Amino acid sequence: MIVKAAVVNAAGEDYTLSDLTLSEMQPDEVLVKMVASGMCMSDETIRKGGTSSVAFPVVLGHEGSGIVEKVGDAVKGFKVGDQVVLSYAYCGQCPSCQTGHPSVCDDWMTLNFSGVREDGSHTFHKEDNTPVGNFYGHSSFTSHTLVHQSNLTKVDADADLRLIGPLGCGFLTGSGTVINGLKPEVGSSIAVFGTGAVGLAAMMAAKIQGCSTIIAVDIHDSRLELAKKLGATHVINSKLEDPLEKVKEITAGRGVNYSVDTTGVSPVIKTALTVLAKGGVIAPVAVSRNNIEINLTAELTMSSKSMIGVVMGDGVPQLSIPQLVKFYQEGRFPFNELVKFYPFDDINQAAQDSAGGSVIKPILIMDESYTASSVK
Template sequence: MKITAAVMRAKSGTFSLEQLELDEPKDHEVLIRMVACGICHTDLLPRDQVVPAPFPAVYGHEGAGVVEKVGAQVTRLKPGDHVVMSCHFCGECDTCMSGQPMYCRDFFKANFSFARMDGTSTLKNGEEVVHGAFFGQSSFATYALGSERSVVKIPSDVPLELMGPLGCGVQTGAGAVINSLRPQAGDSIAIYGAGSVGLSALLAAVVTGCAVRICVDPNEERLKLARELGATHTINPSKINPVDEIRSITQGLGAKFSLETSGNLSALRQAVDSIQIMGECGMIGAPAYGTEIGLDTWGLLLGRKVRGICEGDSVPQLFIPKLVELYRQGRFPFDRIIRFYAFDEINQAVEDGEKGRTIKAVVRF
């Protein structure tokens, strides 16, 4: 079928809206009419070749829309369902089958190969192959194909245009706290980075009852919003040493948990140094491939833990509905971080996000 998609044709380029041909859904796929799609930093990794990727290509992996058509073997979804599109995974390897699909053995193939798992393409421009199936969706388009496995049905009484970021960025930040670090009521947490992932983690820290919620970011406007969303303390690292300040806030102990969301190596070192004996630091931010960091080994010997976290350790079919319900109850106001753009404003949305003018840009179709 004919669709309109935002196509990237060159390294560090801009998106062009083009008419493409989208394949029909295969047996376990669904065709979705897109309502909105969040823009995530991960969408820019293939653009800038931080991860190797082909051109031309269609990105987008925080899609929300309405099911239009289902493949012959789809059983959990039907036309008319409101859905959020999340990360793809094989569903058959040991990690998937043990309930950890975000650590799928074929995670990179499923999400970064720009083709279906069987190697077939989903998009064309005449005879030209346009590389799609990014994160199993390529949802910077008026219509997208998704796998039944990674498309999540949500209630129809919540604003669908808001829900796309639950599929990646919001899920990642909130899940890192709720699913990965699992703080207990009264614990302390220091969150490095007040972007969409960091602020989602902050909202989750409020939900889980963390008593001390510290947000570290050099952007004063974002720190102001963090305080409005529940941060008990904020730190601008360009003005004060965050490690010293966190130790002061926590009576010299350090935070029980820390979370680094920006991919900044200095921030990651500080996040590790900020935790107390037997504390745990979660790493979400993604620096370039092959990046290394030095850590205080004696500090780690005192029971401190550092762990990488992918997509908030989420099982999307289970976790996204929980976030939707928290939103409905007014306990997870992630709408506060979202700014909408028209589809033909996608390049402006990307620029605003990169320059810090927007926290979470969402394009509406």
Template sequence: MSSAAAQDVPASSTATAAVLHHHTKPLELSTVAIAEVRPDEVRIRMVGAGICHTDPGVIATITDEESPIVLGHEGSGVVEAVGADVTAVAPGDHVVVSYNHCGECDHCGSGLPMHCRHFVDLNLTGLRLDGTSPLTTSDGPLRAHFFGQSSWATYAVANERNVVKVDPSLPLELLGPLGCGIQTGAGAVLNTLRPAPGSSIVVFGVGSVGLAAILGAKVAECATVVAVDIQQSPLDLALSLGATHAVNSAEEDVLAAVRDLTGGYGAQYSVDCIGLPAVVRSALECLQSPGVCASVGFQGTPNEITIDQGHLLFGRSLVGVIEGDAKASEFVPYMIELYQQGRFPFTRFIQTFPFEEINEALAAVHRGDVTKAVLTFE
């Protein structure tokens, strides 16, 4: 990772970051140096940062070549400094930080930043496109630009393109998940599927992403909203948030239950929030014809699934979704507007942990004790 050692500007200040050195070791809170922001960058004092399922996934599979790294990609905070070319935000602004994109490729130019040609390099390597990082340690290079933010630190350096200004009257510490997990679930329904009022939808897996999909289905005025999970407590929460029915797949035949709830036809739409092959298959097979399944669950790669091609005939579709097919600059404000109207109560499934307890928070997530963990900063 020698490319990350080349810093083009001197460090201007320090931050405390949760550094991952090895998948078998807890994160280490370390003092790191922050470089001066580049012309298109923004330095943010973090107020909140979510734990998304992608973060523990990276922790479990990290290699020596990919570490040390600072994770975190659901940040919210206050802008402290901006580069010379930044016009979208100013010091003092409250912001949510979402995924990064180049803003220059054909997909970004056609309104598809979630499919940016440089998405992997900009979001998953922990480095800028030129191989540098805005944070370093006294021991050497550090990957600290995960999803263009690495928000598991007291300060983060992001790009102007992946910060979204928000109303300062809002509970800033809770808004970070709108930049990824909540956006993914709600966007899969509202942006990808776009169900008509009165339609039927099944959501497989009602963690934070699935619950966001449930909220999206209620906003879309779906008449039948079925939550599916293997545990009863998240199903009860889903019912309280607007699901019309709950199916415990550890105790019931999901396909039979969905048929019974939809007049024998099957659902018009479904959302897979798990990514396990058997779940993806069930999410497709529960559909009537025509019907559409949006798959947002991720189990790492490779993740081969086998489906009966007959289930794709006569108009059934299976579509993969990244970041809820959302342009964060538009969709984050939309979700906030719905929240202010009382129609999108995503804060009900958030539990906060002090940043210093990040390892305890990760353990709670791993045990399934919390639906959405958010780290808060003093």
């Protein structure tokens, strides 16, 4: 089968729209016709060569949504015509998976970053038979893709597939960090550093969880205005104000109970730790090579503060994605305010707009003919 895919041939190169051959479907796979895909900062990091974990050439994308066209003989729970959201792959057998934490699956790196199936074969090939790697076990920057059943979450027929693909990664990460990781109490306080897709998702989740003080910290007034619209009770432009002093002012000198850093910038992470009240918890979630230096006694032990790691929001996609769809339909998770749609052919412009900060969450439309019953 010939598919149209956005290929990155080498680190730092733009996306090139190419015709690729899709391999024969294996028994545990599903053929999905892509409708749309969000673009994540992880895609941009890989494209620019920010990690050695992924080999080129590769088809990126991991926030896809589409329609099932064919189902392998060993697949259960899916049928032709199902609407699905694509997320990360996991084995389902290791202790982490079996205790409800598939985002730290023992085989997570192999299944999601190796670029090949479990048997070592490739799903994509160029015309000259050059293999092309996949990403997150599937790749969503393509007209069709082969997906292992563990990557798939079925959604209702009235869910708009053009919108909900980003629930598979960015919005899952931000919301899950709060809901599953920090688990804030009703009436507690939280500061979110960075108001991109992940940060704003964390902030909206904090509102859902009943936090009474929600502080958004960023350097862009336009994003802070959006944060206020989406539930922030206070905003701080850290270019103009000292976040530490401002948080003390907001919290009567006590600090916040929880904080989330989505920037990965060392001084910002340190500030997100410092603004915590005694007994507070910080979750730094950005993918970053940066470090911070901590005096364990003074900055953690004596104030009973904690720092936790949360990967992919510690979410089980098949549970968390439908939950987020429900929150959206109820008007409690209005992530549609953060997106901008682009034709698939404009993928490089979408990447540029995202990297430049003018767009929070670009979504590529692969199937312009798609309509959803929920869309009037």
